[in-house]
Amino acid sequence: MSITKKQKEVFDYILEYSNTYQIAPTQKEIKEHFGLKSFGSVQRYITYLEEANYLERDWNKRQGLKIVKNNNNQINLTEIPLLGDVAAGIPIEAIENPTTTLEVPSFMLTKGHKHYALTIHGNSMIEDHICDGDIAIIKYQKTAEQGQTVVAIIDGDATIKQFYSNRSHIELRPKNETMKPIIVDPKASEFQIAGILVGLMRSY
Secondary structure (H helix, E strand, O other): OOOOHHHHHHHHHHHHHHHHHOOOOOHHHHHHHHOOOOHHHHHHHHHHHHHOOOEEEOOOOOOOEEEOOOOOOOOOEEEEEEEEEHHHOOOHHHHOOOOOEEEEEHHHOOOOOOEEEEEOOOOOOHHHOOOOOOEEEEEOOOOOOOOOEEEEEEOOEEEEEEEEEOOOOEEEEOOOOOOOOEEEOOOOOOEEEEEEEEEEEOOO
16 A cells, blocks of 8 residues: 655654654654644544555554554754863864764754854753763754753853743743753853754764
8 A cells, every 4th residue: 555755754753753763753742843733634544554554553652653554764864063071162164074973863853054062061950861971962952942852051161951031131040940041141242143942963
């Protein structure tokens, strides 16, 4: 049974996600990735792929999708710069002229945007399951919305935290109850956003 181009895109996303994280994406993640308006649309895609014998579904599990048919599908990989340790400070120019690169699944990247990778140092974001030694995939941009996880550079030093801003100061919040937020006065410190977190890679 053949599937449409869009159904193939959904299958490829589930395949690449499953191979990367060793677990299938949730319906919410599929819905958000493709900008679908309802969970009904997600369920229809899953049903089509089940009927075409591309997927199996375990109704007792929240992330119970299983790949049946791999065929010749391969994970598409893209090289991005690997800029080192997030806690050590980042020369932004290195994004233009990287000395080391890393291959990452293409589905983690946003088309038309620059990305780079950093090795996480420390456990300040542990409650968001961002662990010491993880590779953070960062979309390079200079702005962020409230609550997004960003790479921020303060007086030349880099950190990864949740971003909040008001009229008087910027607050960079850790996700570790043992740590306090970093309060930044943009008038007194040199501050810039160097990107937002869009994915993680982890070795076991």
